[in-house]
Amino acid sequence: MAKILAVLEQRDGALKKVSGEILAAARKIADSIDASVDAIAIGPAGLESDLNGLAADKCTFVSSDSLQLYQADLYASAVEATASSGGYRAIVIPATAMGKDLGPRIAARLKCPLVADVTAVADGELTLVRPVYAGKAMSTVKVTAGTAVVTVRPNAFEAAGSGNASVEKIELPDTAVKRVTTAQVKAPENKSLDVSEASIVVSGGRGLKEADNFKLIEELAAAFGGEAAVGASRAVVDAGWRPHSEQVGQTGKVVSPDLYVAVGISGAIQHLAGMRTSKVIVAVNRDKDAPIFGVADYGIVGDLFEILPVLTEKIAKITAG
Template identity: 50%
Template sequence: MTKILAFIEQRDGQIKKSSFEAAKTAFDLSQKLNATVEAVCLGNEVNNIDAVGGFGISKINFLKNPALEKYSSAYTDLVTDFINQNNFDIILFSATSLGRDLSPKVSARLNCGLAVDCINLDIVENNIIATRPIFAGKALLDLKLNSEKKIFVLRPNVFSAGTPNENKAEVNTINVEVSEPKVKVTEISKSEGKLDVAEADIIVSGGRGMKGPENFKMIEELAQLLGAAVGASRAVVDAGWRPHSEQVGQTGKTVSPTLYIAIGISGAIQHLAGMRSSKFIVAVNKDKDAPIFQSADYGIVADLFEILPALIEEIKKLKQ
């Protein structure tokens, strides 16, 4: 019988939202393929790890070691060995920074096919047909992996996790040994309280049109009012106005929020490649010929320094 494995990512002891999407997708596939499904998570202390049961997975294998609190090359060895020892055929990762880094390494170790940035998985004649964007999002490719084992990496916010039920997964804790890593993480710095653009449901992004880093205070204020993440174009990041973690685009993060607000972004093809799959796109730019308007659902041709303050004030009134 086919065996499916969902990789569950945790950060600081909390399971990431995108992992629940991977869990639900793995369960849905198991129903269609008449397969068994499990999950695997690596770490030391993880809160509510049995919550994956609410998305259809009845068993999660927890590979535990204090050294796994920080990501290291040990993940590759442990995940690969676990897959081989338990004969899993289909493995699902989420296309987070960790998933994008880990999945090709595991694929190389397993000598198996890898489909990255999938936005849909269909079953045709008992085969999984994956759909992924190509040519910077201008076209979609349907593909089938012919290898014995198969790895699919899912774009976050595309596959719905749905509403979980009250089921709890059985937690199979496995204490593992971790070899001394060749590279050690000595410190992790992160922006406290800020949403990750890769997983946010609403994103407010700024571009060169903001004219300077000091003006991003308006972007941050609008994002806070909307409960959104702050994004940025490559030009802004290259200029040092915003951190790379906020960059949206071909050389940054690929996002699929429900609402993407592009402020002062012209819409270069590299940027569009990272956000074209957003469900609704709103663009504000004073250039009526800016490429961003070709992808936008709603466009405002105006000076952003007039529109942003007015928009912020109106939202404040609505929230009151």
């Protein structure tokens, strides 16, 4: 029976939410070719408690305290050792900062193709759908090779429920060569959710008029009670109002949250490309003809400086219950 390998992701010794999505995506791919799903987790010993009852046949746990931080070459060696040991049709990896770095390493080592940033599984033998041109078009790709690395976009699949995978703990292969060393991870001054991972994104654009007014966006995001991240249009990032890590669009991050709120963003093509797969889109803009209303489910036309405080207060009340 064919097998699929799901590569899970941890941070600080805890499994990340995206790991459940990877198990779900791997299951979906497996169902299309009548395969089973194995999982692999790489991290410090403390991760073990999170690995009970995963939705897979078995979970290989490569455990070492030297694997606390993402160490590119060591993680790649760990996955390579398991992946090359037995007949995997696909190695499924989250398209996160970690996975986008790890995926190509695995493809190189297994000498196989890589299908990046998959958002859906199509009918047919190992056939996958992925956005190209930052979502301006969807490409359907059929894997003809025996094995492929598949990275999966966060928020595109609903996380798998629980199962009863057995956990097999193994050591890092001693052939692992470390060429790049992750020395540390610097946390940002104000720890906030990343736009690519948040279930709600509140983005601001040039309509905010100046950098200081972004506090209105931060307040609305905060009103959702820790569920929302702040995003920004390219114009305000290029103007230096916001860090580029917040930029949503074709030359920034491509996001698919449950709710995307665009405030004072007219909706340039490159911005729409980055957020049009959001499940629900709300736009607040002064110009009723702004292109953003063309993709929004719900729009309010008017002065954001009047609307936002009222909206923030209402949302905060609902969040507080």
